[in-house]
Amino acid sequence: MPANAQTLWFKTALLPDGWAGDVAITIAGGLIVHVEAGVPATGLEAHHGAALPGLVNLHSHGFQRAMSGLTEYRQSGGDGDFWSWRELLYKFVDRCTPEDVEAITAMAYAEMLEGGFTRVAEFHYLHHDTAGHAFSDPGEMAGRIAAAARDTGIGLTLLPVLYAHSGFGGLEATSGQRRFINTPASYHDILSSAEAHCAGLPDAIVGTAPHSLRAVTPGELEELTAMRPDRPVHIHIAEQEKEVADCLAWSGARPVDWLLDHVAVDERWCLVHATHTTPGELQRIAASGAVVGLCPVTEANLGDGIFNAPEFLAAGGHFGVGSDSNVSICAADELRMLEYSQRLAFRRRNVIAEAATSTGCSLFERALEGGYRAGGVTGGLMAGAPADIVVLRDTPHSIETGSADRLLDAWIFRQGRSAIGEVWRRGRKLVEKGRHVGREPIKARFHKALHRLVS
Numbered sequence: 001m002p003a004n005a006q007t008l009w010f011k012t013a014l015l016p017d018g019w020a021g022d023v024a025i026t027i028a029g030g031l032i033v034h035v036e037a038g039v040p041a042t043g044l045e046a047h048h049g050a051a052l053p054g055l056v057n058l059h060s061h062g063f064q065r066a067m068s069g070l071t072e073y074r075q076s077g078g079d080g081d082f083w084s085w086r087e088l089l090y091k092f093v094d095r096c097t098p099e100d101v102e103a104i105t106a107m108a109y110a111e112m113l114e115g116g117f118t119r120v121a122e123f124h125y126l127h128h129d130t131a132g133h134a135f136s137d138p139g140e141m142a143g144r145i146a147a148a149a150r151d152t153g154i155g156l157t158l159l160p161v162l163y164a165h166s167g168f169g170g171l172e173a174t175s176g177q178r179r180f181i182n183t184p185a186s187y188h189d190i191l192s193s194a195e196a197h198c199a200g201l202p203d204a205i206v207g208t209a210p211h212s213l214r215a216v217t218p219g220e221l222e223e224l225t226a227m228r229p230d231r232p233v234h235i236h237i238a239e240q241e242k243e244v245a246d247c248l249a250w251s252g253a254r255p256v257d258w259l260l261d262h263v264a265v266d267e268r269w270c271l272v273h274a275t276h277t278t279p280g281e282l283q284r285i286a287a288s289g290a291v292v293g294l295c296p297v298t299e300a301n302l303g304d305g306i307f308n309a310p311e312f313l314a315a316g317g318h319f320g321v322g323s324d325s326n327v328s329i330c331a332a333d334e335l336r337m338l339e340y341s342q343r344l345a346f347r348r349r350n351v352i353a354e355a356a357t358s359t360g361c362s363l364f365e366r367a368l369e370g371g372y373r374a375g376g377v378t379g380g381l382m383a384g385a386p387a388d389i390v391v392l393r394d395t396p397h398s399i400e401t402g403s404a405d406r407l408l409d410a411w412i413f414r415q416g417r418s419a420i421g422e423v424w425r426r427g428r429k430l431v432e433k434g435r436h437v438g439r440e441p442i443k444a445r446f447h448k449a450l451h452r453l454v455s
């Protein structure tokens with residue numbers, strides 16, 4: 001055993017092959033080095049709750065956390081939809097400085113850790129200064145996101161985004177998009193700088209992300225996917241019915257069909273949303289091995305629509321969850337909203353459940369595996385994995401009375417984030433009694449940025 005090792009003891013833990021009792025997890029150098037079940041707690045640092053592996057939040061725009069709660073009203077001219085929300089977003093984006101982005105993102109990341117996520121895939125498209133010019137370091141904003149990850153301790157899969165056009169067919173970008181817009185060449189500079197900024201983070205990964213099929217031409221998409229051929233690739237797809245109609249008008253094909261017809265989509269791909277898809281498209285995604293990135297709370301907030309989970313799961317598809325606009329940040333909220341949206345759409349209960357496990361356990365385990373795949377990582381409570389551990393507070397009734405799956409059901413359907421006691425990330429305890437250990441200064445910086453942005 002390494003000299004600097006520490007051992008944590010849990011009454012129960014969700015290991016790769018299922019629940020185990022009286023589990024000792026030994027950690028050294030940020031990694032799990034040994035896991036053993038049936039060990040007495042005597043002499044070990046005891047944590048009587050239940051240990052879960054941390055989830056990957058597979059889709060986030062950290063800076064949008066500052067808009068949470070500020071767009072819930074009608075504007076003149078109608079109820080509002082995704083596109084009118086986006087206009088508000090662009091006005092907000094106009095004012096964000098690098099300092100603001102770092103402060104807001106750090107708050108979002110602290111809340112993600114408190115909410116059960118130990119890694120985030122950040123879909124990062126706010127690249128340029130307020131006038132739309134590249135910073136002297138083109139990856140300035142990527143560096144701010146890396147700093148927020150470093151300050152909070154969350155694992156980072158950073159996905160600099162190529163956004164080149166305002167619509168299908170290479171339409172010119174609008175002035176509201178000036179801070180996002182790049183050519184493949186200027187994008188490559190951002191990507192290289194992002195990699196340099198992330199070099200000091202212990203297990204950061206930098207992937208690539210075409211924003212959507214409407215924002216890149218086929219030629220640009222081809223250039224981008226060749227840039228880092230072994231890393232994750234994420235793309236927004238089929239979130240909006242208008243997007244599907246525009247894609248059909250442009251190409252004669254729906255977005256998912258078009259992508260799968262023209263690009264070698266495989267396990268490194270994450271198709272974010274995939275809300276408006278046919279059964280045939282869902283079967284094709286499942287066969288490709290790509291992960292669908294579901295963001296149920298944001299999709300509900302924006303009125304996007306409901307993903308067809310039964311069709312996708314029947315085809316053997318993989319999904320994970322993300323907090324996207326960060327209107328609320330909580331893994332249990334995402335998993336609960338996913339299941340409830342399915343119940344409302346299909347008028348059934350326990351839609352995501354597999355035969356042998358509870359609904360909570362099925363949701364969690366599927367989102368865990370899909371999150372790892374989309375994040376470009378492996379994990380779990382096993383030797384060799386990073387010590388990323390979420391501890392549910394002690395609920396002895398659930399543990400004593402039969403299946404420990406009930407712990408997950410209680411967390412997701414009854415308690416939400418209040419169920420989370422501690423969160424460890426690479427062996428460091430970052431959340432204690434449900435609060436991030438650095439919360440106060442992070443919150444103070446966030447409030448300062450928010451005050452400036454909304455005043």
Ligand SMILES: [Zn+2]
Pocket residue numbers: 059061123236272324325
């Ligand atoms: Zn998004």
